[in-house]
Amino acid sequence: MSAFDADLRSLAGQAALSRRTVVVTSLATGFAMAVQPIAAQTAITTDANGLEAGEVRIATQDGEIPAYRAMPATGGPFPTVLVVQEIFGVHEHIKDVCRRLAKLGYFAVAPELYARQGNVATMPDVQQIVREVVSKVPDAQVMADLDAAVAFAKASGKADTARLGITGFCWGGRIVWLYAAHNPGLRAAVAWYGRLAGETTPLMPKNPVDLAPALKAPVLGLYGGADQGIPVSTIEQMKTRCQAAGKTCEFVVYPDAPHAFHADYRPSYRSEPAHDGWRRLQAWFRQHGVA
Template sequence: MPSMPSDSAGPQGLRRRDLLLGTLAAGFAAAVRPIAASTITTAAEGLTAGFVSIPVQGRSIPAYRARPAAGTNLPVVLVVQEIFGVHAYLQDVCRRLARLGYLAIAPSLFERQGDVTKLPDIAAILPVVATVPDAQVMADLDASVAWAASSGGGNISKLGITGFCWGGRITWLYAAHNPKLAAGVAWYGRLEGTRTPEQPFYPLDVAAKLKAPVLGLYGGKDDGIPLESVERMQAALKAAGSRSEIIVFPDAPHGFHADFRPTYRAADAADGWKRLLSWFKANGVA
């Protein structure tokens, strides 16, 4: 590859780091290896799929997007990463949605803080994640929506969001942030925790401020999200008169949709996916 300056292409072009991320993140994050035999791989035939550059605040961030090769006015789904970055699993989720007619976009939301896909374990990743401001994440997601409307062939009047683990928390927060969002689906995102200047709110804090209905999908045997926390969120949603709801899969652990990890539970993952599609359809993301 010819050498190029680190920001040679400007906000509309692909910087050298964007190109590198598109290559390196094609596999799985180092922290999640070895990969389970249950891993699902969705073919890209008939799709337009790969990394694009999203202009945001005078620079650009890479994002993986997948969409049908033909068609316009596509419903848009933001796909929000786990702490492991935009690696092969997130990319596959985008392709699964694209095969159903969606324009799915997974922006690299830790781009400014570092490429976590190469870090060896969770202990190395968490200090990076702790420095990612929620305000930055909201802005990057907004920029991804703008890109979908201007360059991706998307119809942002049919806008949804789904996220996993770290991205599950972000899904709830984005539903309180963007009044144009139609619906969200949060997979086992933490509902309460220690507030910091970078991350000042949790879903429980914004339960009464949701601008779009969110479906929460949680595991009854999640070691990191106790059922008491889920119950507090359910009570807060009910008190707010929210259309959001939470489904608990009694025997599922944290990460039950992550088919590349030992936590994967095929039946619960399939049930959750069906619920996601029904939720989106019922709330105008189709």
């Protein structure tokens, strides 16, 4: 057992002593309040034609959490992709990403990973989201909920979880790195502008840079060179640690792209790096057996 998994099990044991009630029992409709107004001229909308898509419930150790699931309407079992939310939760953009993956032939599922801590969809600004919800979400809880999402997919009979991938954005980009160090059954991971270093807390005891030796799957990191929240120096640090540990990691830094360059509903959207990153995601999954 790695030190990271030992830390997570310890935290999970602590959490078991004070289980939280699931307070978010259904997903948000539309976009989170904190990202209004939506840049309608660039927002991409993927229809559900030919898909089975919608809200589902995932059984966890302490109840059920809501999630969004999309897959082709016929055929299967399909390769499986976990989609990890931005800081804004599972709102319309994350649902749309699931539908995009389903159109490519994947079983895509995005669990609401803040379900016990609060509903960020109705909060008007990022500072409130971080203070009242995100800072209270334990990494151990997130890893367990993602494992539960894999179990849900497998039990459906429509998902081939032996071909398991994960992708995530912003807050979820960091989680992608953590999950790649957590689940030995993961085949490939794609992290979009996920934080790599910074302060730790008892609930978030490790940064991705601490976990390079523990990575269990190849990771593609997609970053913006103009991202003021993720210094390029931390990307170089992560690259060096992955190389030293003999891990398969690839980094693409788009020089002029800001944070959230894939978020097509926000002013931060940059079409060229977003499309290039999406193309690279597909190639990475094919290369490493998630197809």
